[in-house]
Amino acid sequence: MKRLQHLLKEGKMDRRQLLQAAAALGITASLDTTWLSGIARAGEAPKRGGRLRIGISGGSTTDALDPANTTDMMMQVFIYGALGNNLVEIDATGKPVPELAESWESSPDAKTWTFTLKKGVEFHNGKTMDSDDVIYSINHHRGANSKSGAKTIVKAITDIKKDGKNKVIFELENGNADLPFIMTDYHLVIGPKDVDFNTGIFTGGYKVENFEPGVRAYARRHPNYFKSDRAWFDEIELLGISDVNARTNALKTGQIDVMNRCELKAVHLLKRSKGLQVMQQNGYKHFTFAMRCDTAPFGNNDVRLALKYAIDREQMVKTILRGYGVVGNDHPIAPSNRYFASELPQRTYDPDKAKFHLKKAGMANSATFTLHTAEAAFVGAVDAGVLYREQAAKAGITIDVSREPNDGYWNNVWMKKPWCAVFWAGRPTEDLMFSTAYAKGGAWNDTFWDNARFNELLVQARSELDETKRRSMYVEMQRLVHDDGGAVVPMFSSDLSAASEKVGHGDLAVNAELDGFKAPERWWFKG
Amino acid sequence: MQQWHFHPVVRLLAQRIGLGLLTLWVISLLIFVGIQLLPGDLADAVLGQSATPETVAAFRHELKLDLPPHIRYLHWLSGAVEGDFGRSLANQRPVAELIGWRFGNSLFLAGVTALIAVPLAVVLGLMAALYRNTLFDKLISTSTLSVISFPEFFVAYILIALFSVQLPFFPSIASITPDMGLGQKLYAVFLPCLTLALVVTAHMMRQTRAAIINILASAYIEMANLKGLKRMRIVVLHAFPNALSPVINVIALNLAYLVVGVVIVEVVFVYPGLGQLLVDSVAKRDIPVVQASGLIFATTYVLLNLLADILSILCNPRLRSPR
Numbered sequence: 001m002k003r004l005q006h007l008l009k010e011g012k013m014d015r016r017q018l019l020q021a022a023a024a025l026g027i028t029a030s031l032d033t034t035w036l037s038g039i040a041r042a043g044e045a046p047k048r049g050g051r052l053r054i055g056i057s058g059g060s061t062t063d064a065l066d067p068a069n070t071t072d073m074m075m076q077v078f079i080y081g082a083l084g085n086n087l088v089e090i091d092a093t094g095k096p097v098p099e100l101a102e103s104w105e106s107s108p109d110a111k112t113w114t115f116t117l118k119k120g121v122e123f124h125n126g127k128t129m130d131s132d133d134v135i136y137s138i139n140h141h142r143g144a145n146s147k148s149g150a151k152t153i154v155k156a157i158t159d160i161k162k163d164g165k166n167k168v169i170f171e172l173e174n175g176n177a178d179l180p181f182i183m184t185d186y187h188l189v190i191g192p193k194d195v196d197f198n199t200g201i202f203t204g205g206y207k208v209e210n211f212e213p214g215v216r217a218y219a220r221r222h223p224n225y226f227k228s229d230r231a232w233f234d235e236i237e238l239l240g241i242s243d244v245n246a247r248t249n250a251l252k253t254g255q256i257d258v259m260n261r262c263e264l265k266a267v268h269l270l271k272r273s274k275g276l277q278v279m280q281q282n283g284y285k286h287f288t289f290a291m292r293c294d295t296a297p298f299g300n301n302d303v304r305l306a307l308k309y310a311i312d313r314e315q316m317v318k319t320i321l322r323g324y325g326v327v328g329n330d331h332p333i334a335p336s337n338r339y340f341a342s343e344l345p346q347r348t349y350d351p352d353k354a355k356f357h358l359k360k361a362g363m364a365n366s367a368t369f370t371l372h373t374a375e376a377a378f379v380g381a382v383d384a385g386v387l388y389r390e391q392a393a394k395a396g397i398t399i400d401v402s403r404e405p406n407d408g409y410w411n412n413v414w415m416k417k418p419w420c421a422v423f424w425a426g427r428p429t430e431d432l433m434f435s436t437a438y439a440k441g442g443a444w445n446d447t448f449w450d451n452a453r454f455n456e457l458l459v460q461a462r463s464e465l466d467e468t469k470r471r472s473m474y475v476e477m478q479r480l481v482h483d484d485g486g487a488v489v490p491m492f493s494s495d496l497s498a499a500s501e502k503v504g505h506g507d508l509a510v511n512a513e514l515d516g517f518k519a520p521e522r523w524w525f526k527g
Numbered sequence: 528m529q530q531w532h533f534h535p536v537v538r539l540l541a542q543r544i545g546l547g548l549l550t551l552w553v554i555s556l557l558i559f560v561g562i563q564l565l566p567g568d569l570a571d572a573v574l575g576q577s578a579t580p581e582t583v584a585a586f587r588h589e590l591k592l593d594l595p596p597h598i599r600y601l602h603w604l605s606g607a608v609e610g611d612f613g614r615s616l617a618n619q620r621p622v623a624e625l626i627g628w629r630f631g632n633s634l635f636l637a638g639v640t641a642l643i644a645v646p647l648a649v650v651l652g653l654m655a656a657l658y659r660n661t662l663f664d665k666l667i668s669t670s671t672l673s674v675i676s677f678p679e680f681f682v683a684y685i686l687i688a689l690f691s692v693q694l695p696f697f698p699s700i701a702s703i704t705p706d707m708g709l710g711q712k713l714y715a716v717f718l719p720c721l722t723l724a725l726v727v728t729a730h731m732m733r734q735t736r737a738a739i740i741n742i743l744a745s746a747y748i749e750m751a752n753l754k755g756l757k758r759m760r761i762v763v764l765h766a767f768p769n770a771l772s773p774v775i776n777v778i779a780l781n782l783a784y785l786v787v788g789v790v791i792v793e794v795v796f797v798y799p800g801l802g803q804l805l806v807d808s809v810a811k812r813d814i815p816v817v818q819a820s821g822l823i824f825a826t827t828y829v830l831l832n833l834l835a836d837i838l839s840i841l842c843n844p845r846l847r848s849p850r
Contacts, residue, residue: 061807064618147585215799239702241797249699253691
């Protein structure tokens with residue numbers, strides 16, 4: 001326990017990690033909580049005022065203010081983090097908490113959900129929000145003609161009804177205990193009924209003043225914002241800066257206050273720079289090498305296991321991520337997810353075991369596998385492939401690294417080639433992650449894995465409202481993916497951003513970059 | 528016989544403009560065909576990893592990407608002739624609105640650079656010719672040639688490191704907004720202009736020098752020399768006017784490059800010009816924007832070349848009034 005306290009003081013551990021470690025040791029009761037909050041929130045009280053300038057990558061000249069079209073960071077931070085609100089938001093501990101909804105409850109089968117809305121919330125055009133606006137906004141993503149990025153996640157909603165001005169009832173096709181989480185999705189921002197979403201009128205803390213796609217997004221504080229303890233800045237300015245050197249220079253020369261996506265090679269230099277702070281978030285982002293289980297030779301689980309034992313995850317994190325990340329355990333659930341299976345033993349690099357499984361698969365001497373990769377898959381993917389080749393060679397496995405063009409990688413390589421490198425932003429819930437990428441028939445089941453027990457558990461766990469039962473189901477599912485699944489998951493990558501020391505913030509949410517995309521709403525300038 | 532009434536320059540002009548229009552039409556065809564050859568379309572590109580077959584289909588239908596190509600081409604061309612470039616597929620904004628502001632920015636950057644670079648290059652070229660093979664000539668040649676042989680982004684980063692990080696004189700990103708005054712804008716674009724000026728000066732300067740030296744070898748210059756005229760007078764008044772034609776052509780080429788070819792400098796300095804828009808639009812397969820930018824780039828080239836032709840004719844008495 002002393003050691004844990006020491007780590008926390010040194011800043012090598014954040015509060016969450018401390019709590020997790022303490023829980024693992026079974027000593028939560030001995031934690032003095034006042035001492036804990038004293039250290040973790042040493043910052044002073046937030047202050048109002050100033051213009052926050054964020055130099056941001058992930059902007060494009062094709063961006064739009066309609067949240068249905070949002071695909072990348074600049075619009076995620078602008079629409080979801082500054083202009084608008086959802087029914088529910090995710091707080092710094094990863095829990096769903098009320099935003100536009102005051103409360104919610106579900107039927108015992110988790111099929112019918114009732115959201116009670118906050119009263120007196122005002123849109124930027126002066127209208128007061130009610131249930132019609134919520135229905136209009138969610139329906140924007142539903143239906144056959146929807147081209148929303150959220151189309152698949154709202155598909156399970158069969159009907160939305162209103163019950164008076166301040167209650168909305170969702171009917172689901174099947175029970176889903178995670179509906180509040182789904183409502184936090186960055187597409188599902190609430191706008192006023194019958195108003196075009198491209199006008200940028202929402203309920204958020206800032207009102208759009210000027211928007212030039214991919215270049216600049218500028219907003220002023222909405223004076224009648226319903227949260228009194230949020231949106232501290234007077235003005236928000238997002239500048240689209242796609243070149244990482246340009247972002248770094250702009251931050252160093254004081255032209256911007258915050259930058260996202262620091263260059264891994266330069267982080268140690270930024271840390272040394274005076275007047276700057278580097279912020280690391282260990283979220284859900286991870287990289288995989290996806291093997292198609294429906295294609296020889298990856299149909300054989302011994303082949304999959306051989307390749308899982310032939311990768312040195314520690315070295316991957318050290319070399320490819322330069323230490324800014326954590327090792328993966330061949331399943332997509334991050335340590336920061338709610339039901340992460342910490343009891344599952346960590347798979348380690350073991351050339352002998354790799355040889356053993358390869359022999360069992362009957363491919364002992366002539367094993368060559370082609371790994372398709374490109375920088376478009378994730379930053380460092382080609383290097384990771386080459387490193388993997390060297391590691392696997394020690395187990396007598398030959399990996400042929402095939403470099404593919406960046407343009408069209410997701411159309412022509414991913415889910416087409418038998419084995420390729422993949423980027424995953426991750427999901428805040430186990431159900432979303434597994435349903436999207438590991439369930440039979442999942443839209444992006446890129447390993448084409450079909451495990452009967454897993455698929456059965458997935459449906460059961462989705463509508464299970466009992467936390468303990470639910471946890472044990474998700475742990476079993478992680479074990480199944482770990483032992484039988486088609487993805488080698490070597491690493492979870494941290495999100496790195498940097499800011500001027502003048503910028504203040506609380507504990508950072510890990511569900512997305514820049515404090516869950518909410519930096520404009522949650523941060524402030526220190527006095 | 529009617530045409531004999533036109534001044535030969537006017538006739539030449541009409542001919543050039545006609546040819547220019549023909550070139551533009553061919554280019555419009557090439558742009559269209561080229562875009563058709565790109566793999567994937569906007570629906571795939573915009574939705575990216577989140578594209579499922581049903582969203583893609585809905586998207587394509589709404590954007591009329593499912594119509595045959597020749598119909599889309601005719602539709603586009605007839606619109607473009609009337610000045611209507613359509614709407615961006617990605618965010619539904621009118622293409623003219625998207626491009627207008629950025630094209631203005633590109634012209635501003637190119638204009639300011641040209642104002643610095645063209646006089647500088649011509650004067651340096653004259654001086655180099657005047658003091659040919661002296662230390663001064665060699666110094667200018669070596670320095671300008673070394674700058675031109677560095678990649679643009681390298682020059683840009685060196686300038687940023689010197690004048691923005693080490694000595695905080697100028698901003699490292701040239702973000703300009705429509706509500707900025709001229710002074711603020713000039714200050715903001717100082718470093719990108721300097722970068723571009725360094726890159727284009729060498730070419731123009733070398734051309735000026737070569738053209739003048741070429742002319743200095745002709746008989747009438749020798750005559751002037753024998754008359755005992757001052758060397759400065761010979762170079763500026765006798766040689767330079769005759770060297771103008773090749774110089775003007777090189778200047779036109781460089782100006783065209785400044786308008787259409789400075790994507791890298793735009794990225795490094797985060798300058799909202801047309802180049803970045805074109806790159807983004809190609810990546811996202813936002814066809815109307817790509818077509819319109821392509822056409823604007825082509826028009827810029829054609830226009831500047833036309834201008835260069837006309838100017839060379841006007842400054843050359845033999846071409847001005849042919850017998």
